[in-house]
Amino acid sequence: MKQLRKFFNFWNVVRIVAFATLAITLVYPFVTMLKESFVSQDTGGFTLANYFEFFKYPYYYKTLLNSMSVVLAATFFSTLIGLPMAYITTRYNIWGKSIINIMIILSLLSPPFIGAYSWILLLGRNGFITNLFRNIGIELPPIYGWTGIVLVFSLKFFPYVYLFVSGALKSMDSSIEEAAENLGVSGFKKLMTITFPLILPTITAGALMVFMTSLADFGTPMLIGEGYKVLPVLIYEEYMSEIGGNATIASMLSVIIIICAMAILFVQKFIIAKKSYMMSALRPPKVIALKGGKRFWATFVIFLVAGVAMVQQVVVVITSFIKTKGPIFTKGFSLDSYRMIINKLSTNISNTFLYSTIAIIIMVIAGLLLSYLIVRRKSKVNGLLDILIMFPYVIPGAVLGISLLVAFNDGPIVLSGTATILIIAYVIRKLPYTIRSSTAILYQIDPSIEEASINLGVSPMKTFFKTTARLMAPGVLSGAVLSWITTINELSSSVILYTGRTGTISVAIYTEVVRASFGTAAALASILTVTTIISILVFNKISGGRGITM
Template sequence: MSVNQPVTANSWQRFCRGRKLDFWTVVIGIAFVTLALFLVFPFSSTVLRSFMTESGKLSFEHYIDFFRLPYYYRTLFNSLSVCVTATILASLVGLPLAYITARFNVWGKKLINLLIIMSLLSPPFIGAYSWILLLGRSGLITKWVQTFGIELPSIYGWLGIVLVFTLKFTPFVYLYVSGALGSIDRSLEEAAANLGMPSWKRLLTITFPLILPTILSAALMVFMSSLADFGTPMLIGEGFKVLPVLVYEEYMSEIGGNAAVASTLSVLIILCATAVLLLQKWVVGRKNYTMSALRPPEVKALSAGPRLLLTACCFAFSLVAVLPQIVVVVTSFLKTNGPIFVPGFSLESYTTIMYKLSRNIANTYAYATIAIIIMVLGGLLLAYVIVRRKSKATNLLDILIMFPYVVPGAVLGITLLVAFNKPPLLLSGTWMIMVVAYVIRKLPYTIRSSAAILYQIDPSIEEASINLGVSPMKTFFKTTARLMAPGVFSGAILSWVTTINELSSSVMLYTGRTATISVAIYTEVVRNSFGTAAALASILTFTTIISLLIFYRFSGGKEISL
């Protein structure tokens, strides 16, 4: 082509074909550039900042201080103690609960599942706040048992954090294990039964070992979620500090100065989370757990007595897990006199938040809507290239996308602030940095649910469309994307609910103009404005319920995928 020859559409297409620059290559390229800018660059900046002294020199000073000063290294032990204990307790409760509902004909399974999902998708630190209302120094239960001369242990500190984490994250174990128990081939258990093995031994030596990867995945989710939680220990820790709280306090005390200590703590949190993730993968990788589920296990019919007992146990946990949300909703309608609740019911708290905090409510839904649109489109495209265009590049892309799974929200907020607090890309203090944080944190949900359903779609459907002359891009949007819609919808609902409830990253990134409902709940609780905090939390609870009902309505009763 001569220098003066105009570039026509055909010549551009030939240019692209010669270099294999098709639509999906462009998608992969844009994905890498975006992740490099908003994920790799921020975390690299944070790691570099952790090695910088106040004078700008490279040094291990902050890491040495962390392992030298008890104030810092005890926080690491505090975090590990609550996370490990909560993980063990959640597993001990969630495993039998999942087994009972999966293998026996208990009553009300759908309602039990709905209550457990509701407890998992509750607004931020609502559990801690509710248990303070119930078991705090002036709590309803505390005062009631005191009339009998009984003194309950304090809800504040290590015990309270572990209690809230256990109740909050047991649903992870329940939902993961329930699905896995339904995919076991019952012939394995039947063979052991025919050899005379008692049922409890079959459970411990065959059933649970077969689903060990799922159990470990659930335990990993509990550990990661406990490690990342900021609101609960901040609210009821009372001097018992964990790493996310320390990160927040260190960064807030260094605004306008050196954030190297907060960066150092952030790096250490990521290293701890990554080490646990690698340990889980190593344990799972030592054995082969593949099996064919040609004969799924049957649900065992129980007689009236045992059936009633097991149903009562399941509902007892479900109601205790969802009790914090019930307490908050009821509290939101109580009359208040400053920070004190007085007898009677009123809509005063709702009137107050509509007058004073309407911007927070509008921000929450606006940011979540923008984020979910990006996540749905990104989930469709990225799931496709990861599943259908397998290569070293897409494998690396998959790893980068899933990396935020091991990153607490407060740490993500620190990394974004460190990276984008000066020109040429000044995002700190804007609504855009909030949306970026939400997309990075929640995109994996949409990616995973989209990829799961894509594996079930026969590639020959796309090939037939392309053979008829339809371009790969049009084939994707007209055929494949429509078939992927149910999976995308599942992940999008989960992303939407968790986004409107997001606190840990929001509390690091917000300003007065960009604050969300979660941030407002936190600040109202800190100010002892419990009525308005309950009203705000109730709005999130009602939104979550409506979102779940919409999902069940359009998915035909399908369970939400984690």
């Protein structure tokens, strides 16, 4: 009995509950989806025909090629934009660095696919800029298809590279670059042979985030693709088909997109593992003072790029106040779009904040407990727990949504059509932000503080809640704010899982744009934009002004 009580101590119970929860909400759905992908559509038995069918018909395998083409191009251009921007802002004394950081973060944490929507308003067939050039006899190329998707992805996701590389450049040891200069290596050659190779893990981590996020993006190609179909869109169409969704084909496509994501992750790890990148970081690099015209032009270029990336937010907010007549914008400003969404879509607004709040409470509690297990009670079992928690970080939201629907659409547990399944999706998909932020701050807390408390007779559990948890609070809440921002903006899993009663703001934006109700879509997006700005300000306050880094 004593041994049993010892085994079922607080942390073992937390571990058991965590594994049981992940088994039900993560492992079981994905195993069910994997099994579904091998089910014969004719006999219901085991078959490989679904995968052969994918590579047999151009309709299927071309979407994979389309996805790879778009994602690789977006990753390349995002790196091409983010890398020099990070270098200039960290190494030179340009003006307004804090404003630039906020602008870039806002362009990353914007509501779903409003980038595509904004660029349609600007460069669409009847767009503002398109009409300006048309009036002077110049016909601009269309924004739709491959070009538009790559443009939107590049401008939205380059902040990943910027944030990753900025953090690495600030902590880099300057003595290495100084040694290179003493040997006659300077300028562009020093950048390409010394500086950037030293931070290669960080650059590839940022590029990997761009790749994963753009591969998983559903809203942008759905809205702006116009026939240029990618895998997330095909998965959605197969599962949500009006003539009867095909769960088998959708599951097979989901498995393929997971394999692609995992393959790229392993390639990145293989590249990094070939060399050592250890640095002491004892002498951070000094900021180079630019003067006169050089400082002005460096600042101008950075603000120009950040401004173009953030223009989507500005366009949407302004658009939300323009009068509309059906799908057409008319002259003058009004609050009609806001009145309409309050009357017609108030349920979507309340659902968004209710579901996100419940999800965040769960994530904060889980972040506190699970990060402690991972950091302070290291073991192979807890290492497996960490892997399971991080797994949803690299899979598309639509795939997660389909896996949950396939698993919980019938017995023994039926969750489809409920708010519970949406909250589960949000927690599983966004928990990694809170976990990583929590583990980062826990590594900075000296274990001797806990040991001293225990030595004074306080039980380990009480020590955790009275001492450690309080010290962890800033890191946990910082991660929770990031989880909150991405949760209220979540579209790809919501659009798969929602019903008429459980729709969210993101889903409403999508449906309003599809219906050509651009004014109400802009008003809904503006609510998310304002909420995102407030959340970033709260984040900066909680984190002591250190800002968002990766």
